[in-house]
Amino acid sequence: MSTNIDLDDLLAAARDAAQHAYVPYSSFRVGAAVLTADGTIITGCNVENASYGLSNCAERTALFSAVAAGHRDLVAIAVTCLDGDPSQPATLVPCGACRQVMVELLPAHAPVIIDQVGATTLDELLPNAFRLS
Ligand code: THU
Numbered sequence: 001m002s003t004n005i006d007l008d009d010l011l012a013a014a015r016d017a018a019q020h021a022y023v024p025y026s027s028f029r030v031g032a033a034v035l036t037a038d039g040t041i042i043t044g045c046n047v048e049n050a051s052y053g054l055s056n057c058a059e060r061t062a063l064f065s066a067v068a069a070g071h072r073d074l075v076a077i078a079v080t081c082l083d084g085d086p087s088q089p090a091t092l093v094p095c096g097a098c099r100q101v102m103v104e105l106l107p108a109h110a111p112v113i114i115d116q117v118g119a120t121t122l123d124e125l126l127p128n129a130f131r132l133s
Contacts, residue, residue, distance in 0.1 A: 007113050010035050010078040014115070017043035017058065018082045024048060029082040030058035030092055034066045037073035042066040059098035063105050074106050080115035091116045099126040 010033045018031025023046060030046040044061030059079055066074055081092040093114055094102065099122070102112070108123045122129075 005035055005039050005041070007076065007078065007111060007119065010041060010076060011080060011113050011115055013041045013043050014058075014078040014080045014113075015082070017045045017062070018080055019045075021045040021058065021082075022047045025050075025052060025055075027083060030079065031082070032058040032062040032077060032079045034062045034071075034074050035076040035078075036066065036071045037075050040071060042069060042071065057095060057098050059094050060101050063098075063101055067105065072105075074110070076111040076113065077102060077106060078113035078115070093117065094125065096126075100129065102126070103129040103131065 013033035014031040017033060018029045021029035023029055025048045033041050033043045035041055042062055042065050044058050044065050046056060046058045047061060048055040059077065079092055079094055102122050103126055106122055110122055111119050112122060112125060113119050
């Protein structure tokens with residue numbers, strides 16, 4: 001990566017973003033943070049809707065926000081959730097829809113930092129992904 005941003009800082013940004021989650025239906029607060037090649041961090045949270053299927057995951061909020069802000073050179077993403085089963089550490093691995101969107105916008109070797117789990121890559125999360133090119 002061409003940046004000195006610590007991946008722990010990226011995870012911290014994801015945790016901050018999760019505080020903004022709009023989750024009246026699931027009460028499951030998720031945050032994500034995308035790192036760009038110039039060191040910018042763009043964050044996102046999940047935003048739910050009374051028409052449940054219209055809810056947007058934190059990862060896609062962050063990725064779409066990064067693109068909307070003019071960033072195309074994305075290098076890493078971190079995700080976290082603040083809620084879940086209190087009897088075990090809260091973990092969140094990105095859903096299939098978000099993995100497909102990551103494949104579109106991040107390189108295959110891009111680190112995906114999953115809170116409480118560790119670092120993986122898109123190659124591992126979605127092997128043989130659908131692409132048009
Ligand atoms: N959610 C995310 O934000 N990211 C994922 O990868 C999986 C699920 C959100 C969607 C919904 O608001 C809540 O978690 C419960 O599914």
